[in-house]
Amino acid sequence: MKSKITVALAGNPNAGKTTIFNNLTGARQHVGNYPGVTVERKEGLCLHGNIELQIVDLPGTYSLTAYSAEEMVARNFIIDERPDVVVDIIDASNLERNLYLAVQLMELGVPLVLAFNMSDMAKARGYEFDTEKLSRFFRARIVQTVGNKGTGMKELLDAIIETATNGTSDTNHKDEKSSTGVLSSRANIRGSHHQAVPIMNYGWEIEKEIAKIETLIQENRSVAGKYNARWLAVKLLENDRELRAKVTSPKINEQVKKGIEHLEKVLGESTETAIAGARYGFISGACQEAVRSTIEIRHTISDRIDSVVMSRVLGMPIFLGLMYLVFQLTFTLGDPPMEWIDNFFGWLGGMVQ
Incomplete structure (x- = not known):
């Protein structure tokens, strides 16, 4: 076990990421800028037991697609600097939207911990989570926190250290078949953490094109050395501008172009939209199976009564x-x-x- 581990805090804007960062690091932090951009870089230290954690507060981002400088910085830090653990701070009261970033981190193959922040607000709104089942879906330990009250910080640090030591959650190795789609395993993004990386099944047409591009990437050592082949294939099909500019192989680029044209013709929408839709479908299925709303239950009972007393017969x-x-x-x-x-x-x- 390393005596010092690097932890990256990721999450959507306004999910409480900076509050948790301040809770963990206190006054032991400093602020700078990422090279070449004006995006702020915040780092701090935290001691938990005899282990020192270097915690990096990544810019708030909704996804890992490089639309903005913040998204590019967050993605490049995770890929290039390879933190020991990535903690995705999630607004638990707005779960489905926040889990989109978690799905992308899951696909990227990083050692992941999900912090369900604002869990008190989620409870007040009537949400109850089956965290064990969600942990299996997203292959990550889940900790419920309340950042502005300091609740769950010890449990979060324990989960970070356990993930850095043992990889994904123990419950993750059980097969989970559900309406969320098919999960399988692949090698880590750069092969250093030796953990299983769950992937989603995007459907036959998209998977066929992913496989073609993935094969070409694996044959090209200059490209395959840095990125997980499948993850890169998906991002190229999404037409990620930054990654497409980095891939200079004419053979790969030609296959990507053909794949995008074929899929847009067959699916009737852009590949980016189709892939995003599949991810949201995965999230929706996971939430249907593992999130219970007491408000919805009350509405359901009322609706059942209405269906009887308002029926024509x-x-x-x-x-x-x-x-x-x-x-x-x-x-x-x-x-x-x-x-x-x-x-x-x-x-x-x-x-x-």
Whole structure:
């Protein structure tokens, strides 16, 4: 076990990443800039037991596709500097949107921990998580945290060290077949962590094109040495500008062009949209199986009642029955009070006379 490990904190903007960074590092942090860009680089140190953690607060980003300087910096840091663990800080009250980045990190093959931050807010909104099942889907340890209260920090550090030591969660090695899609394993992005990397099945047409490009990448040592072949093939099909510029092989570029043209013709949409849709489908399936909403349950019960009392067949008989019941209760239960009132006013009239 290394006495010092490097941890990268990733996450969507406003997910509470910087709050957790401050909780973990306290005053032991410094701020700089990444080379060549004006994006801020924040680093800090944290001691947990006898292990020192160098924690890097990556820029907030929604994905690992290089649309902005922040996304490019975050991705390049993870690929080039290879942190021992990546912690994805997730807004648990807005889970599906935040899990998109987690899926991309999962595909990238990094040792991953998911911090379900703002878990108190998620609970207040009626969400309950089967974290064990979600851990199997995303092949990562999951810790529920409340950054602004400092809750879950010890558990998060324990999960980071365990992941750095042992790789993915122990529960991850069980096969999980569900509506989320097919998961299998591949080598690490650069082969250094020796952990299983889960991948998604994008469907027959896309998988066929991925396989063609992946084969060519594996044959090209200059390209295959830095990136996981499958991950790079997917990114090239997504038409990632930065990666396409880095791949100079005419053979690979020609196959990518053919693959994109074929898929757009068959699928009727851009490959980027189709691949993103598959990822969101995976996330939606995982959430359907592992996230329970008590609010939805209450709505479901109400909807079931409505479906009965508002039906064309039973609606009118139920309405007439209820009106008859109200009529009977009015006169049956109303007789004694009416008699009491009548007797009271009779007595009062006698007293006045």
